[in-house]
Structures are given as structure tokens and as C-alpha cells.
Amino acid sequence: MGAQGPGARDSDGNGAGNTYENVTCPFCGILCDDLEISSSRSGLKVKKNGCGKAIAGFERDVSGAKPQIGGKDVSLAEAVTAAAGLLGKARLPILGGLGTDVDGMRAVMALAEKSGAVIDHALSDAQYRNFRVLQSGGWVMTTLTEARNRADLFIIIGTDVHKMHPHFFKRVVNVETSMFWDNPPKRTVVFLGEGLDTSGVTGSRIGEVISLPAKNERLGEIVTAMRAMSKGVAITGDTIGGLPRAAIEDLVERCKKATYGVMVWAPPALSFPNADLTIQAVSEYVKEINLHARFAGLALGGNEGAVSTAAVAAWQSGFPLRVSFASGKPDYDIERYSMLRMIAAKESDLLVWIASFTPDLAPPDTDIPMVVLGTPGLRLASKPEVFIPIGTPGADHAGIMVRVDNVVSLPLQNLGRSSLPGLGSVLAQIESAL
Ligand code: SF4
Secondary structure, eight states: OOOOOTTEEESSSSSSOEEEEEEOOOSSTTOOOOEEEEEETTEEEEEESOOHHHHHHHSOOOTTOOOEETTEEOOHHHHHHHHHHHHHHOSSEEEEEEEOOHHHHHHHHHHHHHHTOEEEETTHHHHHHHHHHHHHTOOOBOOHHHHHHHOSEEEEESOOHHHHSTTHIIIIISOOOOSSOSSOOOEEEEEESTTOOOTTOOSTTEEEEEEEOOOGGGHHHHHHHHHHHHTTOOOOSSEETTEEHHHHHHHHHHHHHOSEEEEEEOGGGOOSTTHHHHHHHHHHHHHHHTTTSEEEEEEOOOTTTHHHHHHHHHHHHSSSSOEEOTTSSOEEOTTTTOHHHHHHTTOOSEEEEEEOSOTTOOOOOOOSOEEEEEOTTOOOSSOOSEEEEOOOBTTTBOEEEEOTTSSOEEEEOOOOSOOOOOHHHHHHHHHHHO
């Protein structure tokens, strides 16, 4: 019989499986919390409200994985002892990847402090595009719930939201009801960027869908021109950032007339040199347009536990990742403690890679010795010194994650998919063996 959780009911009456309701999905930063999933001896089955990513994540077979040393099966205790031995000898270890939830990250912080390690998330290059703007100029942001209930204009900035978060439009934009209107106004959705999939925007709530196919590298130029236009500065030329000037003027007018506009982007999608300047331009425009209308930003992304790990690092150390504990106290430097930079410069002599959600969060190809605590099937270019299979929070054990808008922490149910240990318990064993 599968493990009973708060949302579980016996699905067949004979103890062979459970059906779990109101399941929170940990496979992207949106954390949809309305899935229905059944469990049986053959595994989990997503019954309702799961996108393709959720189905791939929950229904994956994780059985049969064993701890290994040098590619050979060993017991968990042996693998823990070997991992602790490597960590104890390392001069400057990195605890990286960090695909985990709040509980797992708390264990990472404890181990980092004890072993004098550097912590960094696999996706923090993208997150830092946002953090730099937040730290230097601040911003005006909204939440998924605010956007869902209040917005009448969405501007999607260079981000293929439908691919990254397949249920964002369904849960936030296409919604027919609102907490604040009996007959909520129609919504306009503008896709500012090249090759963006508009197919997720459908239904009676949607008025216009507008595509403005600008190259991502020119989005900063366009939004900066929009800000200048809002201030009354005359912009000359027939085109702005490769788009007709009239289209940009029209967009500025729509922003001014909006009751509540939201500019949406995901930092991983803005992957070009100095993309943080584009995010800064968007943030400054949002501040400017607030002089005329209510407007806010909404940053998406946060997959593979990136939001949760940055939140826990900030709660406990005061800094959002890229922290070294080598001196015995938290030392923060966004350049110096970038995991990828340190690995390329061979400044670390041990990489402890953590990836508990998807097999895609592969460690970088490096000859630095590696201890991997990963979900079974994790793509590895070479055999690590030690591999310990761990469970996925929200499928194999319970947990907590912070949603992408940073305002809600959601509980994850134990769906009893496997008996794989959680990261927190494995790291606690390694810490006590150090
Ligand atoms: S959109 Fe994200 S959170 Fe929602 S079901 Fe899909 S992967 Fe899960």
C-alpha cells in the first residue's frame, strides 16, 4: 500500500494503491497545487491537471538504483563513509547543482558550514541576472495570484513561457474569474520576442494577442525607448530595436491605459551577454509607467529548486547563494564563488553535485573528483567517485518548496513512489561521519 498523505485516499479499496489529490508539482517553479495522482505497484500515474513535464517527472521509473563507489554497487553506509572521507580531505569543496527543496537546502547549509564548502546552484547564472537588478536598483514586482486576479495587460518579454512553465497561461492568464470583478475585463497579451509560442493563450477571457518578434538582444533597447517615450522624449527613426516605431508607440499607449499591466520574463530565457541590463531596463520601465498606471514585473523560472535554495541560503546566511564557508563564516562574492568559474579555474578539489528532481540537471564535464547525490537516471558524462541515489521531494518523500514569486511556501506530499532516502537524511549522515 502506498504511503498515506494528507491528500491521499485508497483508490481501489483493497490496499493496492492510493489516489492523491491537491498534489503540488515540484517540476517547475510555478508549483501547481491541483494535481491528482494515483499510485499503484507499477508506479505513479498523473490523472488530472499535470502538464507533460509533470507526467515525465512523476511517472519516471526510479527503481533499482543503488549507491556506488567507482561504479560498483555498495551499501548506503559505505557510500556515506566514502563521501565523508572525500569531503574531509578536500581543501575547497563545492556543494553545487543544489536541485533540492527547503529541507534539503537546510541540510546543505549545515554541511557547507561544517566542511568549509562553497554553495552555488546550477541555474544561478540565470538567477543572478535578476539578483543584480534587485540588489542595485530594486524593482516593483507582483505575484502569481495578483497577476491572475488583477491584470488586464500581460507583456511577455523574450521568454517561451509555454515551454518553460506549460500551465502558466492556464492558471494565471486564461482564467475566466477574478476575485475583484463579476465580469472581469478581457486581457491583452503581448509577446515581445522572437519565436515565442502563443498557443497557450486561449479562451473567452483573452481579447487581443499581439506578437512583436524582436531579437532578444534588442529587447533592452526597445524597453529603454519605451521608457523614454513615456517620459515624453521624442524618438526618431522608423524602427526601434528592429520593430516598426508605430508598434512600439502603440505598446506604450496600451501600457499607459492598462488598469494593471504585468511584464513577465524568466531570466534563463534571457541568455545573452549582459542580459541583466535588459532586466534592469524592464524594471526601470515598470517604475516609470507606475506614474501613469498600475504596473508590475513578474519573474518566472526557478526550476530545479532554484528559488527554494536561494531563499534558504538568504534566510540562513544573509546571501542568496555563491557563499563560501571556507573561513568559518559566510563570505559572499557573486563572481569569486561562481561554481562554474571555480571549476574552470580548478580552484576546487571536490564537487558534491545534488540533483533530486530531473535527470537533466547534469553536472558540468570536469575532471575534478565528484560525489553525486542524484535522482536515478541522472545524466552523467563519467562515473563519479561516489554516487548516492536520492528521492525527489513531492514524489518519494515529503518536503516544502518556495514558489517562483517568493511569497508562498507549499508543502509537497510523500506519494510513496520509492523508498529512496531524501537528501536531508543522506547529508545528515555524511555530516555526522565527517
Ligand atoms: S506547469 Fe510546472 S508546476 Fe505546473 S504541472 Fe507543469 S511542471 Fe508542474
